[in-house]
Amino acid sequence: MRVNRIKSALAVLVVAASAQAPAQDAAPVARILAERCVMCHQGDAAPLGLRLDSIDSLLKGGAKGSVVKPGDPAGSELMRRLRGQSLPRMPLTGPPFLSDAEIASVEQWIAASAPRTTAAAPASAPRVRAASEPVTYADVQPILGARCAKCHAAQGRMGAAPEGYLLNNYENTLAHGDRARVVPGYPAASELVRRIRGQSTPRMPFDGPPFLSQPEIALLERWIAQGARDAQGRPAPVPAGARVRLRGTLVGPAQLDDLHFLWQGRRRDRQPASGSQAELRGTVAPDGGILAERVRGR
Numbered sequence: 001m002r003v004n005r006i007k008s009a010l011a012v013l014v015v016a017a018s019a020q021a022p023a024q025d026a027a028p029v030a031r032i033l034a035e036r037c038v039m040c041h042q043g044d045a046a047p048l049g050l051r052l053d054s055i056d057s058l059l060k061g062g063a064k065g066s067v068v069k070p071g072d073p074a075g076s077e078l079m080r081r082l083r084g085q086s087l088p089r090m091p092l093t094g095p096p097f098l099s100d101a102e103i104a105s106v107e108q109w110i111a112a113s114a115p116r117t118t119a120a121a122p123a124s125a126p127r128v129r130a131a132s133e134p135v136t137y138a139d140v141q142p143i144l145g146a147r148c149a150k151c152h153a154a155q156g157r158m159g160a161a162p163e164g165y166l167l168n169n170y171e172n173t174l175a176h177g178d179r180a181r182v183v184p185g186y187p188a189a190s191e192l193v194r195r196i197r198g199q200s201t202p203r204m205p206f207d208g209p210p211f212l213s214q215p216e217i218a219l220l221e222r223w224i225a226q227g228a229r230d231a232q233g234r235p236a237p238v239p240a241g242a243r244v245r246l247r248g249t250l251v252g253p254a255q256l257d258d259l260h261f262l263w264q265g266r267r268r269d270r271q272p273a274s275g276s277q278a279e280l281r282g283t284v285a286p287d288g289g290i291l292a293e294r295v296r297g298r
């Protein structure tokens with residue numbers, strides 16, 4: 001279609017224009033950091049001690065030293081991570097990774113000796129939230145990004161994601177193809193919550209202690225209780241029919257910690273004794289209830 005042709009011609013022009021723009025300041029790089037990197041690379045838990053909340057922090061580098069060699073893009077770990085020559089590739093939330101135009105703008109900035117910007121970098125000022133405001137993925141992403149995605153990524157610290165569970169973006173966190181670890185609206189039925197509370201073992205994060213702080217755990221619980229909203233604030237549906245595998249302490253014939261469940265069909269005889277560690281397998285009912293098929297001792 002004609003409009004499409006015009007659009008793609010425009011797109012080419014835009015790419016060409018940004019590729020030719022002189023890289024005299026760091027504004028494009030600062031924007032990429034704010035949009036794609038700082039949610040993980042911030043604070044004391046910044047991966048490898050590398051904070052990316054400003055150009056100054058980027059130039060300072062992390063625990064392993066500098067990641068930018070001014071004037072030498074090919075020798076800069078930053079470029080290798082953006083291209084996937086060093087693994088895991090950044091941003092760890094990818095794919096999608098950065099566009100070719102974005103990667104080129106970082107490369108040009110380094111080639112131009114990585115000047116510090118004069119314009120203030122978009123700071124990631126911690127948002128002050130009202131208690132009544134719904135919790136969205138944007139609120140919990142910094143926790144999942146800094147504390148979980150280093151392993152729960154396609155090529156994380158332990159190689160392939162443990163249990164095939166990716167925590168590097170919203171869709172993957174809620175995915176329930178093999179089983180649901182998040183049941184929107186129902187924290188007690190969500191293995192993710194059980195793992196961060198330590199009801200289910202091994203407790204997460206696997207490299208803890210330190211585990212998550214009480215306010216961080218409470219925030220993730222509220223996020224799920226309110227429907228595991230995406231970054232735009234839209235709650236997710238209950239994954240009716242999805243499989244679950246929940247671990248915890250059996251405290252009654254149909255109660256795993258704070259979760260009251262139902263038996264699917266006939267009740268099983270050889271159920272572990274009350275007070276023992278158990279693993280429940282079953283499915284999610286349309287109302288978010290858990291229908292147990294099997295409960296075994298662990």
Ligand code: HEC
Pocket residue numbers: 032033036037038039040041047048050052062063064065067077078081087088090091092093098144145146149150157168
């Ligand atoms: C979902 C969280 C997450 C996001 C988003 C993310 N990173 Fe990372 N990054 C990590 C983790 C975890 C590591 C450590 C991986 C490892 O053990 O090698 C890391 C490592 C790095 C390293 C290597 C540091 C060194 O000293 O060797 C660089 C450079 C880096 N990230 C840059 C970026 C950039 C640039 C972005 C944005 C375009 C980004 N990261 C986005 C989690 C993230």
Ligand code: HEC
Pocket residue numbers: 144147148149150151152157158162163165167181191192195196201202204205206207212245
């Ligand atoms: C150092 C690596 C590492 C980190 C960091 C980590 N995990 Fe894990 N995770 C694992 C491993 C390994 C397993 C499998 C453990 C098992 O059950 O034997 C696992 C399992 C899980 C499971 C169970 C998956 C399933 O299919 O039932 C959940 C949920 C989980 N992790 C959530 C998290 C959360 C949330 C965080 C961050 C707060 C986190 N993990 C941080 C390594 C990690």
